[in-house]
Amino acid sequence: MAEAGFAKFSSREVAKRIGYSVGTLYNIFGSYDRLIIAINTRTFRLWAAWLEEGLAGNPQDRPQDRIAALVEGYFSFAQENTHIWMAIYDHRLPPGIPMPQDYAGQRAGLTEIVVREVAAVLPCETRDIAPRLARSLVATVHGHCTFALNGSFALLGETDPLEMATARVKESLRAAGAKL
Amino acid sequence: MAEAGFAKFSSREVAKRIGYSVGTLYNIFGSYDRLIIAINTRTFRLWAAWLEEGLAGNPQDRPQDRIAALVEGYFSFAQENTHIWMAIYDHRLPPGIPMPQDYAGQRAGLTEIVVREVAAVLPCETRDIAPRLARSLVATVHGHCTFALNGSFALLGETDPLEMATARVKESLRAAGAKL
DNA sequence: AAAATAATTAGACAGCGTTCAATTCGCGTC
DNA sequence: GACGCGAATTGAACGCTGTCTAATTATTTT
Numbered sequence: 175m176a177e178a179g180f181a182k183f184s185s186r187e188v189a190k191r192i193g194y195s196v197g198t199l200y201n202i203f204g205s206y207d208r209l210i211i212a213i214n215t216r217t218f219r220l221w222a223a224w225l226e227e228g229l230a231g232n233p234q235d236r237p238q239d240r241i242a243a244l245v246e247g248y249f250s251f252a253q254e255n256t257h258i259w260m261a262i263y264d265h266r267l268p269p270g271i272p273m274p275q276d277y278a279g280q281r282a283g284l285t286e287i288v289v290r291e292v293a294a295v296l297p298c299e300t301r302d303i304a305p306r307l308a309r310s311l312v313a314t315v316h317g318h319c320t321f322a323l324n325g326s327f328a329l330l331g332e333t334d335p336l337e338m339a340t341a342r343v344k345e346s347l348r349a350a351g352a353k354l
Numbered sequence: 355m356a357e358a359g360f361a362k363f364s365s366r367e368v369a370k371r372i373g374y375s376v377g378t379l380y381n382i383f384g385s386y387d388r389l390i391i392a393i394n395t396r397t398f399r400l401w402a403a404w405l406e407e408g409l410a411g412n413p414q415d416r417p418q419d420r421i422a423a424l425v426e427g428y429f430s431f432a433q434e435n436t437h438i439w440m441a442i443y444d445h446r447l448p449p450g451i452p453m454p455q456d457y458a459g460q461r462a463g464l465t466e467i468v469v470r471e472v473a474a475v476l477p478c479e480t481r482d483i484a485p486r487l488a489r490s491l492v493a494t495v496h497g498h499c500t501f502a503l504n505g506s507f508a509l510l511g512e513t514d515p516l517e518m519a520t521a522r523v524k525e526s527l528r529a530a531g532a533k534l
Numbered sequence: 535a536a537a538a539t540a541a542t543t544a545g546a547c548a549g550c551g552t553t554c555a556a557t558t559c560g561c562g563t564c
Numbered sequence: 565g566a567c568g569c570g571a572a573t574t575g576a577a578c579g580c581t582g583t584c585t586a587a588t589t590a591t592t593t594t
Contacts (some may be wrong), residue, residue: 181446184550195574196551206551264444266361266504278509285510309510310498310518317497318490324446329458330465330489338490345529346522364581375543376582386582 175213179257180264185209208274210265215277217258222283224251229291240291241347241354245315245340252319260323288312297351307350314346315339355393359437360444365389388454390445395457397438402463404431409471420471421527421534425495425520432499440503468492477531487530494526495519 175183185206189196203209228247229240252259267273273281285308292311293304318339321327327335344354355363365386369376383389408427409420432439447453453461465488472491473484498519501507507515524534 179446185552186550197554197575198573200552201572263500263504273509282510305510306512306518309501309507309512310522313497313501313507313515313518314494314522315497316500317493317495320443320496320500321489321493324443327489327493329453330462330485332486332489335493338486338493342490342494342522342526345526349525349529365583366581377544377584378542380583381541 175261176255176257180261183210183261207265207267207271210261211267211274211277213258214262214265215280217255217262218281218284220255221251221259222287225284225287229287241295241343242340244288244291245343246336248312248315249319249322249336249339252323256323263320285309285312292347295347295352295354297353300351303350307346311343311346314342318342355441356435356437360441363390363441387445387447387451390441391447391454391457393438394442394445395460397435397442398461398464400435401431401439402467405464405467409467421475421523422520424468424471425523426516428492428495429499429502429516429519432503436503443500465489465492472527475527475532475534477533480531483530487526491523491526494522498522 178184178187185199186196188209189199199209203212225244225247228243228250288311289305289308292308293301296304296307318327318335321332322335332338348354358364358367365379366376368389369379379389383392405424405427408423408430468491469485469488472488473481476484476487498507498515501512502515512518528534
């Protein structure tokens with residue numbers, strides 16, 4: 175997936191490379207969709223770990239700007255793992271078939287990190303809106319990241335999508351009472 | 355494309371429905387990618403017209419909130435034309451092959467509308483940042499719209515992504531000096 | 535009516551996800 | 565060591581896909 179990207183990914187090629195036949199792959203994962211769900215859930219785990227790492231590391235560089243670290247982590251993971259990151263959003267399961275429970279849980283981890291950090295930066299009075307606001311800010315950053323990677327920004331002459339995203343996020347946090 | 359969606363769309367099925375053979379389709383469009391580019395560029399045109407319509411219509415309902423009308427138009431188009439809207443972002447041309455010039459021009463129309471409206475709402479002092487800010491706000495709305503349609507928001511209990519997106523946009527515009 | 539040009543087709547090719555009867559493997563028992 | 569049995573694995577078959585091209589049909593020009 176990392177090499178070929180979502181469009182050119184194929185179960186047959188996977189089988190070839192791991193030295194098994196397609197049949198075995200299907201006995202284990204059941205369908206193409208479930209194989210991709212497994213891959214994408216792994217990506218979510220890696221991504222969450224990447225964010226935590228970004229928050230923990232370099233405490234001298236940026237003493238306390240954990241919000242900027244989150245946005246930066248979101249972008250850099252997508253940038254350094256383009257194909258597997260895009261695969262998350264390229265894949266859509268057939269309507270009606272819901273995400274398996276255990277997978278959904280692992281995927282929620284990423285949002286939880288953001289909710290936690292957003293809550294920490296908000297004043298007590300507005301802290302209860304943290305979950306909703308956090309999701310909205312993730313969407314904001316996601317939009318910027320998507321356009322940065324698919325070329326929409328470059329096409330329009332934008333050179334620093336990360337800075338843009340960070341600015342938008344901080345504006346919204348300040349509007350909610352955060353002192354940054 | 356509207357019926358089947360990007361993943362299940364196929365040139366052979368198109369040929370069947372229009373009463374031609376695949377070969378003819380390939381003589382005209384040259385490749386699958388260019389057929390999809392044609393479809394998606396049409397979608398961009400429809401989308402831009404939809405936005406202009408939303409701005410022109412109902413001047414009594416919302417006297418002058420043109421920014422809200424833009425966000426609403428972005429969302430409602432995506433919601434009422436899910437498949438063709440998603441196809442825009444599902445399709446990625448092979449690396450190295452650039453978007454044909456004439457198509458790129460038609461696609462830029464959408465951004466121009468937003469730049470114009472953002473500039474109109476900014477005070478003279480900050481009007482020069484309108485193009486950059488407009489692109490950033492489009493990214494913000496896009497992120498919210500994506501999560502609304504792919505279920506990410508619903509999964510997390512969010513019920514009103516449109517309101518969220520509008521709030522984020524207005525916060526950023528106010529931060530840039532707009533009086534709303 | 536004949537010649538020249540344009541439009542269209544059918545079929546071949548390689549690859550895809552999916553299925554499943556047939557085969558092979560691993561291991562406990564006689 | 566030989567047998568048996570369940571689990572793991574296979575590869576061929578099916579219908580689908582995008583892509584290409586030689587052959588055919590339509591249309592226009594002469």
